[in-house]
Amino acid sequence: MRFILFIFLSVIGMVSYGKTSKKLENGVYHNEYGTRLIEIKNDTLKCFTLDPGTSGEAGMTGGLSYYPTAICQITEVSNTFFEINSIEGLIKRGVFKDISITEEASGNNAPYEISFEVPNAYRPIKFEVRVGTNLYSGVTEKGKCTIVLDRNGVNPPESFSFSFQPKYYVESSPAGQYFGVLCHRYPYEVNLDSEKNIVIKLPNITDILFYQYYIFGEYIQVLHHGIKWRGDYYKKFRTSSLKKIRIYN
Structure with missing residues (x-):
């Protein structure tokens, strides 16, 4: 049943978006409004959310800051779909450390x-x-x-x-x-x-803690110049643009 689901997802992706990239590239991706980032590094995916305190005028003058919300393992499902699952225990281990x-x-x-x-x-x-x-x-x-x-x-x-x-x-x-x-x-x-x-x-309990995600059995899709997750398109940052943001791991 799961194999059939993977085939269905692949067919839908090809019909909806035409020719897609077959490579999940390392790098940092941002959604349309710049409120969330996804960092891909080999078989690990990290999600980040914009710190509200650095948005608006503060962001224009001092740059934007992002805090981590999830750390996931990436598993290839097909040429265009990859499954992501939170790495067990990383968030909870930090809370009680x-x-x-x-x-x-x-x-x-x-x-x-x-x-x-x-x-x-x-x-x-x-x-x-x-x-x-x-x-x-x-x-x-x-x-x-x-x-x-x-x-x-x-x-x-x-x-x-x-x-x-x-x-x-x-x-x-x-x-x-x-x-x-x-x-x-x-x-x-x-x-x-x-x-x-x-x-x-x-x-180690902070307000940011409660924005951290636990992700299980979700999929990201590789598209032209970016990826799609939870209905949002994420475009890859240019190297020069990364100098304007701060990512806290």
Whole structure:
């Protein structure tokens, strides 16, 4: 079935666009409005989105800056179609890389307090803490929030897990779709001490984080002088034009 799909895509591409290039060239490509870039380097594809702070007059005078939104492996499907899939774990590994989990003394029978600090994010972020079958939540204000657990249960909790997501987000397309990774879950249980509170600092959470994509089983098409992805045409930059932009990897 999948093989038939590939043949169908190839036929549609040839009928719609005529003769197409059979080579996916290395380089940097931009969409019509310059809001997104695609960088091709051998078998790796990177997506970048324009930093809004460098658009308008700032972009004209100081250049444009782009931040990464996805890193994908490229697999050739036919002469004109290539499948792209996010490289597993790269985004999540960066999120929790510099996590700091510390304990602070607390009096007996006082509530458990689990505090989250995100010093480099300005938007409100919702944290969820799961203890057994119980779910607690809190939203950051000025980069901090505290979630209180009950110590007075028959079986006091020994550990918890947590996840986070943005409280609000902006759709990625006019159809209301959102292409970013919304929920990030810490892959380990965190131990609880009967007389300690927990402080968790996550310096790698930024507002940009929630614009990063997770791409699975999507296709790019090679056309004359560029490529097509998600309905958008991307034209290859000239070498001289690349001097006017900054790409952050």
